Amino acid sequence: MFTGLVVLTAAFQVALALGAPWGELAMGGGVKGVLPLGLRLAALAQAALLGVMALVMLSRAGLLLTSWEPASRYLVWVAVAMLAISTVLNLATPSTMERLIWAPVAGALLIAGLRVALGR
Numbered sequence: 001m002f003t004g005l006v007v008l009t010a011a012f013q014v015a016l017a018l019g020a021p022w023g024e025l026a027m028g029g030g031v032k033g034v035l036p037l038g039l040r041l042a043a044l045a046q047a048a049l050l051g052v053m054a055l056v057m058l059s060r061a062g063l064l065l066t067s068w069e070p071a072s073r074y075l076v077w078v079a080v081a082m083l084a085i086s087t088v089l090n091l092a093t094p095s096t097m098e099r100l101i102w103a104p105v106a107g108a109l110l111i112a113g114l115r116v117a118l119g120r
Contacts, residue, residue, distance in 0.1 A: 002112035005105055006054040013047035029095020053079040057116045076117045083110040
């Protein structure tokens with residue numbers, strides 16, 4: 001579940017970075033249409049960060065990059081903290097559409113991440 005949601009979310013971020021006109025669905029919803037260059041670069045950075053979090057979770061679950069296992073014991077909690085912050089920010093965004101779409105996704109990622117971190 002975690003990896004599938006990360007792929008979906010990262011694909012959305014990459015689409016934003018490439019100029020998809022969905023600015024009102026991201027980053028507070030303050031930009032309608034195509035994001036300006038700075039926010040497009042931020043979207044690309046978010047996609048990369050999501051990819052790293054997915055690798056950490058997969059390593060912690062013993063499914064991939066098992067050599068990362070010692071570091072994943074700690075990094076998984078960094079990822080969970082970031083997912084918690086993301087969930088709070090998506091719940092607090094002034095953009096109704098962003099809140100309706102991404103708060104549930106962020107919450108599901110947080111729950112899935114906690115399950116991996118706790119070994120369940």
